[in-house]
Amino acid sequence: MIATLTGLNKAFESRVRLGIMSVLMVNDTADFATLKRLLDLTDGNLSSHARALEDAGYIACEKRFVGRRPNTMYRATLKGREAFKEHLAALEEFVNEQK
Amino acid sequence: MIATLTGLNKAFESRVRLGIMSVLMVNDTADFATLKRLLDLTDGNLSSHARALEDAGYIACEKRFVGRRPNTMYRATLKGREAFKEHLAALEEFVNEQK
Numbered sequence: 479m480i481a482t483l484t485g486l487n488k489a490f491e492s493r494v495r496l497g498i499m500s501v502l503m504v505n506d507t508a509d510f511a512t513l514k515r516l517l518d519l520t521d522g523n524l525s526s527h528a529r530a531l532e533d534a535g536y537i538a539c540e541k542r543f544v545g546r547r548p549n550t551m552y553r554a555t556l557k558g559r560e561a562f563k564e565h566l567a568a569l570e571e572f573v574n575e576q577k
Numbered sequence: 578m579i580a581t582l583t584g585l586n587k588a589f590e591s592r593v594r595l596g597i598m599s600v601l602m603v604n605d606t607a608d609f610a611t612l613k614r615l616l617d618l619t620d621g622n623l624s625s626h627a628r629a630l631e632d633a634g635y636i637a638c639e640k641r642f643v644g645r646r647p648n649t650m651y652r653a654t655l656k657g658r659e660a661f662k663e664h665l666a667a668l669e670e671f672v673n674e675q676k
Contacts, residue, residue, distance in 0.1 A: 480600075480615065486595075496585075497582050517582075570672045576599060
């Protein structure tokens with residue numbers, strides 16, 4: 479593989495996952511409805527990508543009730559923050575190499 | 578969707594496709610064996626991603642024989658070059674926004 483491409487993290491390949499991580503790097507937490515609105519996603523699309531990031535240990539979620547309504551709150555883990563920063567650095571290196 | 582993410586092209590999301598386009602931006606043409614070696618891919622993986630880029634009109638392929646051996650030669654189309662440059666610009670913008 480081209481050197482700089484090996485630094486890219488497969489877990490962050492999709493725009494949706496870049497978007498989720500991006501929101502959670504800036505905000506300590508975001509709930510499902512907020513992520514869905516900010517990223518303009520369907521429930522299913524957000525659920526499956528959030529689950530993949532959770533399985534990788536990059537985000538954590540907490541399910542709770544707000545009144546009678548279930549609410550899922552997401553946050554980036556330390557591992558996720560570090561991995562995302564490395565991915566961004568690799569992306570930057572790759573983009574600069576293409577110039 | 579976060580503004581800068583909308584500029585990203587879904588066709589270029591995977592590392593493999595970034596790699597194929599990257600090679601074909603620098604080299605006028607590359608054959609199957611060369612792409613496979615440079616990107617360290619299996620036949621199936623390269624075939625399916627190359628086919629997706631071909632279906633999008635971003636690369637073109639030409640099958641021919643070199644002696645008795647079939648050989649597939651790839652090149653980026655003008656449309657592909659333009660789309661890839663736009664994708665790189667969007668990636669750069671996204672990365673810079675995260676700083």
